[in-house]
Amino acid sequence: MTVLDARALNRAALARQLLLDRADLPVLDAVAHLCGLQAQEPQEPFIGLWSRLRAFDPVVLSELLTGRRVVRTHLMRRTVHLVTADDLVAWRARHDAMLRQRVLGTYRRELEGVDLGELAAAGRAVMADGEPRSMGDLARAVAGHWPAAGPRPLGEMLVAGLLPMVQLPPRGLWRTTAGVRYAPVSSWLGREIDPPVPDDSDPVGQTLVRRYLAAFGPAASADLRAWCGLAGLPAAVSALREELVAFRDERGRELLDLPDAPRPDPDTPAPVRFLPAFDNAILGYHDRGRIIDDAHRGLSVEGARVVLVDGRVAATWSVETDTVLVTPLRRFSRADRESVGEEGRALASFLSGGESDRVRIAASSG
Numbered sequence: 020m021t022v023l024d025a026r027a028l029n030r031a032a033l034a035r036q037l038l039l040d041r042a043d044l045p046v047l048d049a050v051a052h053l054c055g056l057q058a059q060e061p062q063e064p065f066i067g068l069w070s071r072l073r074a075f076d077p078v079v080l081s082e083l084l085t086g087r088r089v090v091r092t093h094l095m096r097r098t099v100h101l102v103t104a105d106d107l108v109a110w111r112a113r114h115d116a117m118l119r120q121r122v123l124g125t126y127r128r129e130l131e132g133v134d135l136g137e138l139a140a141a142g143r144a145v146m147a148d149g150e151p152r153s154m155g156d157l158a159r160a161v162a163g164h165w166p167a168a169g170p171r172p173l174g175e176m177l178v179a180g181l182l183p184m185v186q187l188p189p190r191g192l193w194r195t196t197a198g199v200r201y202a203p204v205s206s207w208l209g210r211e212i213d214p215p216v217p218d219d220s221d222p223v224g225q226t227l228v229r230r231y232l233a234a235f236g237p238a239a240s241a242d243l244r245a246w247c248g249l250a251g252l253p254a255a256v257s258a259l260r261e262e263l264v265a266f267r268d269e270r271g272r273e274l275l276d277l278p279d280a281p282r283p284d285p286d287t288p289a290p291v292r293f294l295p296a297f298d299n300a301i302l303g304y305h306d307r308g309r310i311i312d313d314a315h316r317g318l319s320v321e322g323a324r325v326v327l328v329d330g331r332v333a334a335t336w337s338v339e340t341d342t343v344l345v346t347p348l349r350r351f352s353r354a355d356r357e358s359v360g361e362e363g364r365a366l367a368s369f370l371s372g373g374e375s376d377r378v379r380i381a382a383s384s385g
Contacts, residue, residue: 023237023266023274026285028309029330034281035234036300037071038292038327044072046079047103050089054234054246055102057302058091060322061191063295064101069369070292077193084188087208091186093179096248097121098297099186104208111183111204111212113223117248122180126172133165138173139181143203151187151200154178183212224255229277235303237266237276245305268306289330291355291362293343296322301332315348328355334380336363341375343367350383 023031033039042049049072050056056064069075083089090107094100097118102110123130141161146152152160158174165173178184183204189197205211216222231243244250256275266274276282294300301310301319311319311332318325318335326334326345333355334347343363351359363378 020273021266022269023282024269024285025309026330027282028237028268028274030283030285030287030289031237031281032235032300032304032309033289033327033330034283035236038300038330039283039287039289041071041073046072046075047083047088050083050101051103051106052234053299054230055094055100055106055299057095057098057297057299058101058191059099060296061091061197062194063297064191065193066293066295066324066366066370067298069366070294081188081192081195084191090204090207091191092184092204093118095246096302097179101191107183107185107204108208108210108212110223110227112215113221113227114247114249115180115215117250119176119180121248122172122176126168126175129168129172130176133168133173133176135176135181138165138176142177142182146182146201146203146206149202149206151202153198153200157201219254220258221252221255224249224252225259228252228255228259228275231303232263232275232277233280235299236280237274237282238304239268239272239274239306241272241305242303246299246303272306289327291358292327293336293362293366294325294327296324298325301325326359328359334359338367338370341367341371342377342379343370345378345380347381347383351380356380356383 046068049068056067058064065077065080068080088104089101090104091099091101092107094102094114141164142157145157145160154174155170157177158170162170162173178201184201185204185207187200187202189195190199227247228243231246232238235246240256243252263275264278268274301307307316307319315332323335324337325332326336333349334345336343336345343366345359345363359380360378364376367378368376
């Protein structure tokens with residue numbers, strides 16, 4: 020079985036993530052290809068798409084949100100993701116059990132004795148008037164039935180675990196600050212989520228496997244679980260075995276992939292890319308070592324924005340008064356500094372609407 024070394028896996032991941040070469044895809048198609056973008060920080064998907072698409076216009080993404088073609092919702096790993104409306108409708112039921120269990124993992128004690136079926140019915144009754152509500156408003160409306168639980172556990176179980184909900188604009192629009200208001204998927208999209216499919220081969224799971232490999236592969240089963248949070252995908256993987264190819268990494272793990280997916284030459288040059296907080300190019304794997312060193316792994320869950328140099332996390336970045344500030348995590352060569360500076364100036368211009376192209380790179384670490 021062919022062994023793929025760390026650099027080969029890095030270049031494959033960059034290619035699938037549209038980070039090796041910016042793509043000409045329409046914004047909606049890019050969101051679909053990436054299986055959504057993590058979006059608990061509302062402005063971060065704009066940066067993620069700017070780094071992946073040529074001539075990205077943030078207004079287009081805002082229009083897709085207001086036009087109900089893409090939505091913000093709790094899905095993979097119970098985190099807020101920006102996904103296409105079609106994917107939410109198709110995938111949500113497959114995630115239901117995982118979403119509930121993850122909320123219970125946080126609030127099991129508080130929700131002890133709460134009948135989740137009754138809680139869901141109470142939540143649906145409150146939302147039946149069609150009015151969007153914050154999580155707090157919804158929780159307070161039902162809290163009288165379960166006063167011991169407290170509003171926060173009840174609210175999180177309702178909006179993330181029990182009721183298919185979306186976060187409404189203006190939350191998530193370009194350069195807009197807004198609180199979180201929820202509405203049921205059925206009222207916002209005008210259609211119900213697809214019901215669970217009673218098929219032991221798990222056809223929705225098969226779709227998730229294919230889509231994940233197209234955007235993240237080659238990957239191990241543990242990587243797939245780390246991306247979506249679903250543990251019960253062995254049946255889907257087994258059903259797809261004959262149409263997939265297998266490799267091993269340098270540690271001997273089996274990696275699965277789509278046969279015709281891109282696996283670039285490991286020596287393919289990788290351009291500098293600025294990634295937003297919590298980007299799935301890093302979080303979408305159990306083995307995050309293909310892009311980030313173990314010494315810096317904590318940055319991926321701390322919300323740090325990072326810079327890729329030669330395909331690997333080499334710096335963090337932030338913005339202060341229209342200036343992109345870069346803090347290297349290792350020594351930069353002169354060529355590295357020039358490339359980071361060029362991409363940083365382009366990012367500063369994007370974020371400021373063309374009013375600034377200032378970038379400042381701190382002294383190299385080490």
